[in-house]
Amino acid sequence: MTDPIHHHVIVLGAGVSGIYQIHRLVELGLDAIVLEADEDLGGTWYRNRYPGCRFDSESYTYGYSFSREVLDEWHWKERFSSQPENLRYLNFVADKFDLRRHMRFDSRVEAMRWDDDLRLWTLDVAGGRRYTARFVISAIGVLSTPTLPRYQGMEEFEGDAFHTYWWPKQEVPLEGRRVGVIGTGATGIQVIAEIASQVDQLFVFQRRPNWSTPLNNSPISEQEMAEIRARYDEIFATCAISNGGFEHLPDRRGFWNVTPEQRRALWDELYATPGFAILARNFPEIYLDEEANREISEYVAERIRGRVHDPEIAEKLIPKDHGFGTQRLPLETRYFEAYNRGNVHLVDLSETPIERITRSGIQTTAAHHDLDLIVYATGFDAITGAWDRIDIHGAGGAVLAEKWRDGPSTFFGLMTRRFPNLLMVAGPQSVSGSTNFPRAIEGGVDWVTRFLEHAIEHGVTRFEAHAEAEREWTEEVVRRHEKLLARRSRGWFTGYNSNVAGHGEGSVRYVAYFGGAPKYAELIRLEAESGYPGVDLE
């Protein structure tokens, strides 16, 4: 172990949040670096290279809003831009502001320890380097810890097999191959639709179906991009008053004040509208009222029946255990039509579960499926997973993984008590997990930066959230969660993951704030303007 390298501020992660965060710190002239586990920047958009991977937020609402120059110079080529282009965009921004020189790659932080006497964090990086910092800002992402199932025999499989998050950089041959995809979340749905026509045979191993509606993607011409540029202020202003951070606002006529025909007319329009309009422009009652939710669910089910030729397959693709919009909605491009192809086979794991992975494929209780490639589209240990993989010791012997064992508790998702001088961008219980991510994280980064500026200006060497403030915020997160029909769903929004011990059936983890982005922005703004009453500043 060599001598520790000291910086005043250390940011963890060079993804969408970390890139903007380091830009703000450098602008302030602070001595700050980013430690990034991967060999390059980009986070989510560096890692997820699977076929079909793309935004499902409108590209021009996903991009950063902080720089007029970036807005003027960047041309989004598609309404929902694909992963290679998104990674190019993040590199463009990083290069434009010369941010790479503040980034240290191949630097996975494995442990962090707070020293209350020196008021310093010590960070241990895999491979033996050690850093110290007065302040740490984590930007480690909400979906950055992929999880594999725990089937017997996985290591025996002799073909190719990987999680979608680890899709290799080099081209993976698909033509002429027999491919199995396990998982039908947003990722599985993108992969399946994309590769169905490329592979010889495709077996989809579905445990539970998901609701899914059309993405309605299209190219963006030079002229359209010029129009978007001229509307950027208006677009971001709309995103700022939308609960999900989108350019779509809800229908406030009242679900029960209009006729079923009027509701249907709206849904016909929304089904054909790009992106999350079907969620965000819908009647808010569909998230709160069982009857309203049943009606929209039946509408979407009918659309699925209209697209899948085999009625039995169509029924298997329609969720029966949760209503429309109560789990994160995957958006699709001809996903349902894939099941009309002769080479695509739906294996319903609720009827015939996987028994084991074999040397040559997947054995269910009904049959053996010979495969050349197994794609695990099995999701993430969401929101708290990346935290649990760092051994974090705070003040007075507190250990973060223990504090959050039964679920996180935080102050606005920005700090957590007993872990002084640690700020979180897109932390658990913030609004980032439940919104158009960059819209929320820009607000988070701006808040964190302003807070640090305040702390440094006032000679603060130690800060920590008040116990009462943290308790109140966590209770508010629970209250918001309990109002939604989504409270009963089994998706990552509610902390569910059957592949992580303690996060499966029966566990309830309040990991995200569901009060909407505008409310959250207002609350954190008030906290700052009142001089941070929820935080002890020493």
Ligand code: NAP
């Ligand atoms: P996910 O939504 O958690 O889906 C995981 C899938 O794997 C589910 O269908 C799940 O089934 C299945 N699964 C998990 N463990 C299994 C097991 N042991 N056996 C069989 N099936 C198993 O994960 P994801 O699809 O990667 O999506 C995660 C999030 O990433 C999305 O919700 C979204 O926020 C983000 N994402 C965004 C985009 C985009 O912006 N364009 C694209 C992709 C992903 P159960 O439902 O039964 O648990």
